[in-house]
Amino acid sequence: MTGPATAHLDTFARDHLPPAGQWPVLEFTTELLRYPERLNAAVELIDRPTEEHGPDRPALRTPEGEVWSYGELRLRSDQVAQVLTEDLGLVPGNRVLLRSPNNPWAVAAWLGVLKAGGIVVSTMAALRARELGPIVAKTRPVVALVDHRYLDEVLALRASAAPELIVLAHGGDGADDLSRRAGAKSGRYTAVDTAAEDVALFGPTSGTTGVPKVTVHFHRDLLSIDNTFGRCTLRLRPDDLVSCTAPFAFTFGLGMLVVFTLRAGACAFLTEATTPVQLAGLVAEHGVTVLATAPTAYQQIVKSGGVQQLSGLRRAVSAGEHIPQGLWEQLRAELGIEVIDGIGATELLHIFISAAGAEIRPGSTGRPVPGYRATVLGPDGTEAGPGVPGRLGVIGPVGCRYLDDERQADYVVNGWNVTGDTFLRDEDGYFWYQARSDDMIVSSGYNIAGPEVEAAIATHPDVTETAVVAAPDAERGSVVCAFVVLREGVAGDAAKVKELQDHVKGLLAPYKYPREVRFTDALPRNPSGKLQHFKLRQLVADRTGDEA
Numbered sequence: 267m268t269g270p271a272t273a274h275l276d277t278f279a280r281d282h283l284p285p286a287g288q289w290p291v292l293e294f295t296t297e298l299l300r301y302p303e304r305l306n307a308a309v310e311l312i313d314r315p316t317e318e319h320g321p322d323r324p325a326l327r328t329p330e331g332e333v334w335s336y337g338e339l340r341l342r343s344d345q346v347a348q349v350l351t352e353d354l355g356l357v358p359g360n361r362v363l364l365r366s367p368n369n370p371w372a373v374a375a376w377l378g379v380l381k382a383g384g385i386v387v388s389t390m391a392a393l394r395a396r397e398l399g400p401i402v403a404k405t406r407p408v409v410a411l412v413d414h415r416y417l418d419e420v421l422a423l424r425a426s427a428a429p430e431l432i433v434l435a436h437g438g439d440g441a442d443d444l445s446r447r448a449g450a451k452s453g454r455y456t457a458v459d460t461a462a463e464d465v466a467l468f469g470p471t472s473g474t475t476g477v478p479k480v481t482v483h484f485h486r487d488l489l490s491i492d493n494t495f496g497r498c499t500l501r502l503r504p505d506d507l508v509s510c511t512a513p514f515a516f517t518f519g520l521g522m523l524v525v526f527t528l529r530a531g532a533c534a535f536l537t538e539a540t541t542p543v544q545l546a547g548l549v550a551e552h553g554v555t556v557l558a559t560a561p562t563a564y565q566q567i568v569k570s571g572g573v574q575q576l577s578g579l580r581r582a583v584s585a586g587e588h589i590p591q592g593l594w595e596q597l598r599a600e601l602g603i604e605v606i607d608g609i610g611a612t613e614l615l616h617i618f619i620s621a622a623g624a625e626i627r628p629g630s631t632g633r634p635v636p637g638y639r640a641t642v643l644g645p646d647g648t649e650a651g652p653g654v655p656g657r658l659g660v661i662g663p664v665g666c667r668y669l670d671d672e673r674q675a676d677y678v679v680n681g682w683n684v685t686g687d688t689f690l691r692d693e694d695g696y697f698w699y700q701a702r703s704d705d706m707i708v709s710s711g712y713n714i715a716g717p718e719v720e721a722a723i724a725t726h727p728d729v730t731e732t733a734v735v736a737a738p739d740a741e742r743g744s745v746v747c748a749f750v751v752l753r754e755g756v757a758g759d760a761a762k763v764k765e766l767q768d769h770v771k772g773l774l775a776p777y778k779y780p781r782e783v784r785f786t787d788a789l790p791r792n793p794s795g796k797l798q799h800f801k802l803r804q805l806v807a808d809r810t811g812d813e814a
Contacts, residue, residue, distance in 0.1 A: 274359030290665035308380035345448035346378025358383025366413035383458030414438030502530035560711030586711020638662035748780035758785030
């Protein structure tokens with residue numbers, strides 16, 4: 267890292283960035299992407315909009331009727347920063363783990379960490395101690411701010427592996443709750459004068475091995491995703507009410523509900539857990555104008571007969587997986603809305619290829635948003651011509667920097683961020699999705715690492731060995747399909763299927779459980795004993811073809 271002096275007294279993040287030679291090319295090609303040397307993203311996300319739009323403007327709403335104004339969110343984020351620094355001894359560069367569903371205190375905590383010069387470690391509320399452990403070991407947080415309903419897994423992890431971790435609950439009625447501590451603070455806090463290149467966010471993402479990779483993002487990166495997709499493609503208005511089903515730990519959700527919404531002076535509609543059908547009802551009931559979710563959610567809303575509940579939308583965004591053209595056409599026919607498709611990655615923080623309005627070509631993901639450029643790479647790493655499928659490569663103001671991880675060299679090729687997706691580009695520069703080019707299972711927009719699920723299944727006492735692959739699914743895109751060899755004498759029946767599914771749900775986030783379980787006498791292996799997943803994929807494909 268070069269540039270202005272860091273504000274971080276704890277230089278852990280800077281010390282564990284990849285070598286400069288392994289970084290992707292970073293480009294700042296538009297006026298919106300010119301940044302001062304000193305920049306605190308939280309100031310830009312809450313202080314500036316409060317001054318511009320007034321402290322009484324609604325910033326956050328919930329289905330239960332809770333409303334936080336911009337002034338209240340600014341005050342509480344400053345109070346959180348005070349708690350962190352005055353009570354807990356946080357110094358700039360320390361890491362703070364956040365574990366919470368999408369609610370107002372989670373937003374205040376996220377902003378407060380940045381104001382205090384800390385680094386947010388985003389984690390999903392659904393993760394178990396088994397999954398949080400590697401993240402904590404890699405990022406070494408000193409504080410964890412946790413929704414009071416999700417404390418148990420973090421406390422168990424502290425007891426077993428992180429004895430010095432300070433854990434503070436929020437949203438409860440305990441005497442030591444963050445909300446009570448914050449309420450005792452003045453709210454007069456001057457944000458740390460961080461450098462634009464200081465690290466603000468660690469975003470864990472699962473690799474195909476199940477060992478988490480931790481993406482590293484600077485303060486300027488958080489503004490760059492708004493200064494590209496946010497302001498040039500999405501274009502929120504101050505009177506928008508924005509809903510997104512992705513949790514803040516998914517940078518898709520963070521961008522939609524915090525970064526884009528607050529910078530536009532709009533209001534975020536925060537839901538913790540809703541089915542697609544319930545979501546459609548909430549959109550209609552509360553007057554949501556912008557909705558962002560996965561294609562599978564739109565599909566389920568259509569199938570439920572509730573699609574007209576989305577008729578008040580001004581914008582609809584689809585991401586997490588490619589939206590089928592038939593579904594896109596159906597939504598346009600029934601609602602008159604042209605869904606904004608897009609592809610992003612945790613490594614690049616948010617969407618970098620998309621299109622809106624007249625720029626949309628149905629079936630195509632779109633073109634690079636202003637500030638990015640993209641290409642298709644052939645097997646030798648050189649650029650392929652139009653109409654030739656290959657690996658997607660992207661360059662822009664944000665790029666992959668893994669925290670102390672040898673997989674950095676796999677993601678960055680000749681300066682390009684290589685996302686693991688296969689695309690082709692047409693003569694007009696539009697990109698057309700073909701497939702995933704790695705072993706990640708993408709189900710309802712969630713990335714699920716097969717080996718991680720295999721490891722969880724294998725802990726069941728009746729399982730001799732197991733292998734996991736993706737199986738096509740009309741609603742979810744793909745689902746986890748587990749091939750299981752049981753110990754001798756154990757019946758592979760419906761009861762055993764449910765037992766194995768419940769076992770996985772108890773160890774991993776529930777969305778990772780195998781929706782299909784197939785019992786087999788043996789798994790295919792090559793002469794050296796290596797498991798041959800490709801043969802299992804072929805079995806799944808053959809069965810799918812037979813059913814079709």
